[in-house]
Amino acid sequence: MTMEDRDGFIWMDGEWLDWREAKVHVLTHTLHYGMGAFEGVRAYETDKGPAIFKLEEHTERLFNSTRILGMEIPYDAKTLNQAQREVVTKNNLNSAYIRPMCFYGSEGMGLRADNLKVHTMIAAWEWGAYLGEDNMKNGIRIRTSSYVRHPAHPSLSGAKTNGNYVNSMMALKEALDHGFDEALMLDIDGYVSEGSGENIFVIKDDVIYTPHLTSALPGITRDTIFTLAKSLGYNIIEKKLSCDEIYASEEAFFTGTAAEVTPIRDLDGNQIGQGARGPVTEKLQSLYFDCVHGRNSDFNHWIDSGRCL
Known part of the structure; x- marks a missing residue:
């Protein structure tokens, strides 16, 4: 199964999209120039259900990264934290790897970024030991x-x-x-x-x-x-x-x-x-x-x- 061909939902710019419909244009600025910031977050199975490890710290680092880059996320931390919680449950995951990312869209091309919109997405999927269980x-x-x-x-x-x-x-x-x-x-x-x-x-x-x-x-x-x-x-x-x-x-x-x-x-x-x-x-x-x-x-x-x- 490829990453794009899955059942489930992805949060993008404040909306829940069907996994296969969460797409961007080939002229998306970050695809061409690499200007963007992301996080890797994990949710683990506990006796109280899935729980995200150090959620607030990860979201804070995402905001720190975008500040360093001069990008302004159009959502506050509370909104992104809640979306990360919901992406786990909407995809029926007991444990998950969560990927928030902020990127520039296809509003323009060239190195100037003053006419570009900052987009935000959050996805989650099951991912075991990154370097192998053994x-x-x-x-x-x-x-x-x-x-x-x-x-x-x-x-x-x-x-x-x-x-x-x-x-x-x-x-x-x-x-x-x-x-x-x-x-x-x-x-x-x-x-x-x-x-x-x-x-x-x-x-x-x-x-x-x-x-x-x-x-x-x-x-x-x-x-x-x-x-x-x-x-x-x-x-x-x-x-x-x-x-x-x-x-x-x-x-x-x-x-x-x-x-x-x-x-x-x-x-x-x-x-x-x-x-x-x-x-x-x-x-x-x-x-x-x-x-x-x-x-x-x-x-x-x-x-x-x-x-x-």
Whole structure:
């Protein structure tokens, strides 16, 4: 089944459209120039029904991204939050990946955007483990990419923008073509930045390290891991991280809304630790899934529990 040929509904510009009818013109400005912003959000099955994880934080980041781009969303956060709740239930989903996006329409062409309308859409569908169910236990193999992560200021890397992901797609394709599962991208100075769509953490002597947010996207799942690690008594240190330090680490994992908490067993053919999910990663992964499924009352404030019903 292709993404366009499905039953269901998509919210677009304040209206509910049949899934197959939610279309735009081939001269849509964002299709040509890449100016747009989007989010990836997940709803998980809980004992109270589907619940969206950190809904308000994701919507806030969407607004932050559009502000950076100079785009003005014609809806407030309350409206977008409610549409994200409803897109889960209208599509009869117990768990879902939710995709809000803001884009320029086909009102004009050329680099000037002052005559363009900002359109907003929200879709949702079932999407399991982004990097594979088996890899959530066994870990993935990653490759250092020859494509450098865009530097902070010129590419507006703090915004989750459509156009920036060309860089990520090229890095991922290169990794897949060489038999790996994912890419590891470096910054312009040769230090570790992030995966093609994930933040990275490494563990050595029970201390967790992660790169500074210089060129990497400020991940919401990344922030979640900071809190969960602290609750388990671990320290996280942000630093300039080299590939050598990952080679010598005992554990490593990726985080992201799509990737969730995915262990890394190999970088560039060099086995990390025991070559499988390590004990610290397993603890964090287990606690993360307890939180998103509403099984840990200490973190129930993170889930939009019951309001998708």
